[in-house]
Amino acid sequence: MPEEDALNTEERETVEAIARFKPAAVRIDPFRIRLEAQRRRAKRQVWLWRGVAAALATGLILSWIWRPGSAVREHVVYVRSPAPAITRDTASPTFVTTRLEPRAPVPVGDDYLAVRDRVLALGIDALSPHGHAVRHYNPLPIPDASPLHDPDALRGGSL
Amino acid sequence: MMNDAELERWFETHATALVLYARQWLDRSGAEDAVQEAFVRLLLQPTPPRQVKAWLYRAVRNEAITQWRSSRSRERRERQAALPETLFEYDATTGGDVEALTTAIAKLPPAQREILVLRVWGELTLAEVSELIEMPVSTVFQNYRTAIGTMRKRMEEPCQKKTH
Numbered sequence: 105m106p107e108e109d110a111l112n113t114e115e116r117e118t119v120e121a122i123a124r125f126k127p128a129a130v131r132i133d134p135f136r137i138r139l140e141a142q143r144r145r146a147k148r149q150v151w152l153w154r155g156v157a158a159a160l161a162t163g164l165i166l167s168w169i170w171r172p173g174s175a176v177r178e179h180v181v182y183v184r185s186p187a188p189a190i191t192r193d194t195a196s197p198t199f200v201t202t203r204l205e206p207r208a209p210v211p212v213g214d215d216y217l218a219v220r221d222r223v224l225a226l227g228i229d230a231l232s233p234h235g236h237a238v239r240h241y242n243p244l245p246i247p248d249a250s251p252l253h254d255p256d257a258l259r260g261g262s263l
Numbered sequence: 264m265m266n267d268a269e270l271e272r273w274f275e276t277h278a279t280a281l282v283l284y285a286r287q288w289l290d291r292s293g294a295e296d297a298v299q300e301a302f303v304r305l306l307l308q309p310t311p312p313r314q315v316k317a318w319l320y321r322a323v324r325n326e327a328i329t330q331w332r333s334s335r336s337r338e339r340r341e342r343q344a345a346l347p348e349t350l351f352e353y354d355a356t357t358g359g360d361v362e363a364l365t366t367a368i369a370k371l372p373p374a375q376r377e378i379l380v381l382r383v384w385g386e387l388t389l390a391e392v393s394e395l396i397e398m399p400v401s402t403v404f405q406n407y408r409t410a411i412g413t414m415r416k417r418m419e420e421p422c423q424k425k426t427h
Contacts, residue, residue, distance in 0.1 A: 110404065111408065111411070114415065115408060115411045115412070115415070118411050118412075118414055118415040118418070119383060119411060121418070122364060122383060122414060122418070123383050123384070125351040125352075125361065125364055126279065126351060126352045127279035127280055127282065127283035127350065127351060127352070127384055128279065128282070128283070128291075128348075128349060128350060128351055128352050129279065129352060130278050130279055130282045130295055130298065131295055132278070132295050132298065132299045133274075134267070134270055134271045134274045134302075136299065137270065137274070137299055137302045137303055137306065138267065138270070138306065140299065140303045141303045141306035141307055144303065144307060145307065
């Protein structure tokens with residue numbers, strides 16, 4: 105104790121006398137201290153991860169609250185006007201009649217080529233047992249090919 | 264981080280003096296808790312402090328004062344006042360009166376008692392004591408001298424009574 109030089113002899117003797125007394129022994133030991141330190145280190149890590157989780161959760165909640173998309177957006181929307189009411193005139197189909205060229209006469213005969221030509225011209229009915237019934241088939245010529253707008257007229261016609 | 268050997272060395276050297284220092288504010292178990300807390304904090308330091316001894320005394324002081332201010336500790340202190348415990352070990356070689364010394368120290372004013380314990384048993388320099396308790400060195404020295412004088416008188420009293 106170099107600073108004891110500033111003390112007088114009596115004071116120095118007193119200090120030496122009381123310094124001989126040793127403080128009472130303690131009931132703690134380094135093992136308990138190390139154990140407690142390890143426990144706190146582990147606890148700190150748990151709190152660290154809890155903090156990270158809490159920060160992530162907070163960020164997620166805030167991003168959900170302040171998410172973009174609530175602003176007003178302008179869009180150009182095209183809407184079809186309602187279809188016009190259907191009347192009898194507009195609902196009537198339009199018939200167009202065209203002139204058919206007169207077909208060549210259906211060949212007559214029982215040979216293969218004649219039967220084939222008849223089937224091509226008249227369909228499968230040409231092979232009926234009484235195939236000779238359609239022997240003289242010939243489409244009727246249409247006198248006029250101008251368009252007709254009145255279906256009733258067509259229905260009542262020769263077609 | 265401090266290794267186990269260093270911890271044991273610091274503990275063996277200073278633990279008892281640190282508990283004695285903390286006993287100014289706390290009872291024995293409270294003082295031991297404060298010292299243990301200081302050592303645990305020392306172990307948890309990423310890098311050991313440059314002046315470990317001064318650091319330990321400061322940590323014990325802060326912890327002891329914090330505990331002392333808490334109501335629970337105050338109740339414990341009041342209970343402890345009725346059951347005085349000796350602060351020192353009896354040693355037949357010294358032949359001193361342990362109880363008289365304990366009583367004499369307990370009767371010192373708090374500032375003088377703290378300075379005396381830090382200087383005599385803590386072996387801190389006056390400059391370190393001054394820094395720790397935030398008091399000028401000259402004031403620390405005056406308090407130290409006064410405490411020594413008071414202790415001398417009180418330690419002589421039982422002897423004089425016994426001689427009569």
